[in-house]
Amino acid sequence: MSLTIYGIAASRAVRPLWAATELGVTFEHVPLNYQTGATRTPEFLAINPNGHIPVVVDRRGGDDGGDIVVWESMAGALYIARHHGQPDGLGITPASPREDAEALRWSFWTVNECESDALTLLMHRLVMPPERRKPELAEAAERRLAVPLRVIEQHLAAQQARGQSHLAAARFTVADLCVASVLNWARPARALMQAHPLTLDWLARCIERPAHQAVKATG
Ligand SMILES: N[C@@H](CCC(=O)N[C@@H](CS)C(=O)NCC(=O)O)C(=O)O
Known part of the structure; x- marks a missing residue:
């Protein structure tokens, strides 16, 4: 192995x-x-x-x-x-320079524009014991996240108009995996996510995938 x-x-x-x-x-x-x-x-x-x-x-x-x-x-x-x-256009592997560029830019984007605020939301809305949560930190993170969420929402709308169901292609790729793994942390911000319906729908399709569910089941 x-x-x-x-x-x-x-x-x-x-x-x-x-x-x-x-x-x-x-x-x-x-x-x-x-x-x-x-x-x-x-x-x-x-x-x-x-x-x-x-x-x-x-x-x-x-x-x-x-x-x-x-x-x-x-x-x-x-x-x-x-x-x-395999870069065969079937699996998660980027199958062209364009798909590879999408995977790179969305991965860097999610780390730089979303990860810190998404983690704050997760910790202060869900993970930390209620007495240690600071609602004001979660609220500020939610306000900041509205900016990148608008960006991905617009991109998904453009992709939909091109007949493409995902961030980089008409199939789930590693670009989706990287971004979904971060935005999944922001789901406790229900109103914010509902204000971005294409993103919410796309995120649900990503995290419900059997491979993701199988990994989460391992703890
Ligand atoms: N930027 C790093 C962050 C890695 C990171 O902070 N991992 C956490 C777990 S999610 C960790 O190992 N924390 C333990 C520690 O920093 O002591 C990455 O994306 O891999």
Whole structure:
């Protein structure tokens, strides 16, 4: 088995795990939990000096024969799609320079424009114990997220007019996977999401995919 993915599914590791599962790639899953100190051991820091999950390790080797180590969750998902999938226009792998550009720009976009505010929403509306939540932080994050949500809503409308059901193509690709994995955190902001119906519909179609559901079921 050449591919190993470190990190529990209830973390950003969902991104490479989802990509590998969509492709039906065989991989070893090492479900390291960042809340137990497992990402601070010398062994793990030798793999990712940042001390974060996820990490993708491809033992197929690079040009020098050594392991290929990919930390950063979006990089891991994009790497798996590019190097463990076929660019045949059927699966999640970008099948043309245009699709690849879409995957890159939407992945960078979601990290830079959405991730921090989406995480604030998730934490302060859902995950943290009610007494520790700060509603004002969630409200400010929701106001800021309205800007990128308008961008993706307009893009999905343009895609629909072109007969394309997803961000990069007329099929689900790694571009959708990367963005959906972030915007899924913003779903507790119900009014905001309902104000962007194309995005809400697209997001539901992404996260209901069997591969995503299978990964989430692993915890
Ligand atoms: N930008 C990184 C962030 C990784 C990250 O912060 N991972 C969290 C889990 S979702 C983690 O490992 N936190 C533990 C820690 O930082 O100690 C990525 O996308 O991979």
